[in-house]
Amino acid sequence: MLESPPCSKSExxxxxxxxxxxxxxxxxxxxxxGVISQIxxxxxxxxxxxxxxxxxxxxxxxxxxxxxxxxPSFTANALKDCLHPPLLxxxxxxxxxxxxxxNYSEPYLAESSWWQSFPAKSVLHLWGEIExxxxxxxxxxxxxxxxxxxxxxxxxxxxxxxxxxxxxxxxLEYGEMATNTWGWxxxxxx
Amino acid sequence: xxxLDGHIKFLKRCVDEIHKARGEEVPIALLQYSMGSxxxxxxxxxxxxxxx
Numbered sequence: 500m501l502e503s504p505p506c507s508k509s510e511x512x513x514x515x516x517x518x519x520x521x522x523x524x525x526x527x528x529x530x531x532x533g534v535i536s537q538i539x540x541x542x543x544x545x546x547x548x549x550x551x552x553x554x555x556x557x558x559x560x561x562x563x564x565x566x567x568x569x570x571p572s573f574t575a576n577a578l579k580d581c582l583h584p585p586l587l588x589x590x591x592x593x594x595x596x597x598x599x600x601x602n603y604s605e606p607y608l609a610e611s612s613w614w615q616s617f618p619a620k621s622v623l624h625l626w627g628e629i630e631x632x633x634x635x636x637x638x639x640x641x642x643x644x645x646x647x648x649x650x651x652x653x654x655x656x657x658x659x660x661x662x663x664x665x666x667x668x669x670x671l672e673y674g675e676m677a678t679n680t681w682g683w684x685x686x687x688x689x
Numbered sequence: 690x691x692x693l694d695g696h697i698k699f700l701k702r703c704v705d706e707i708h709k710a711r712g713e714e715v716p717i718a719l720l721q722y723s724m725g726s727x728x729x730x731x732x733x734x735x736x737x738x739x740x741x
Contacts, residue, residue: 684703
């Protein structure tokens with residue numbers, strides 16, 4: 500993502516930072532935070548991302564912030580969430596080597612000070628009450644708040660991991676995860 | 690994990706909600722891996738796409 504083709508960069512360059520929202524759900528949220536980390540703390544060997552102003556916003560839907568399993572929600576919600584611990588374990592092994600688990604790849608590991616000067620005017624951070632990552636997201640959201648980030652941390656009652664995506668796929672009525680996202684997007688782009 | 694189509698359907702709804710409120714189209718850049726589903730799901734939706 501950071502090494503995108505030059506043509507894409509020039510297309511993106513026609514927009515001001517203040518017009519751009521980045522975001523994603525689950526691993527997409529992890530990637531979005533990786534971009535933010537690269538902006539805040541450029542990693543040697545990767546192209547620095549120099550912004551001339553804050554992004555309009557960052558949207559994080561059930562971001563995969565923690566690869567560990569040592570939170571109460573990881574156990575308590577194991578039979579409630581759409582994510583299954585063995586599957587998540589396999590995904591972690593596929594995605595990142597132990598030696599590459601750091602603040603860039605696993606945002607949960609970073610202290611709140613890492614996120615100071617967060618380059619976005621607004622952040623919406625949503626997660627589900629009955630998902631494995633609930634406690635990880637809640638703790639991560641607290642770190643953003645402590646760092647002075649303008650973040651709305653919202654735990655969505657009775658929602659599983661990326662609930663709004665599942666609703667879209669199944670054609671079910673949308674819940675708070677979706678309506679909060681839409682409301683925030685409209686505010687950010689107004 | 691949810692199938693990719695769910696992501697695209699939700700993204701389209703997000704685009705529609707912003708369009709409804711602003712009256713303007715919203716350009717979107719997506720990771721390259723999702724392009725196939727984008728074309729099949731969004732159909733005539735006039736959003737701007739790129740292989741970022």
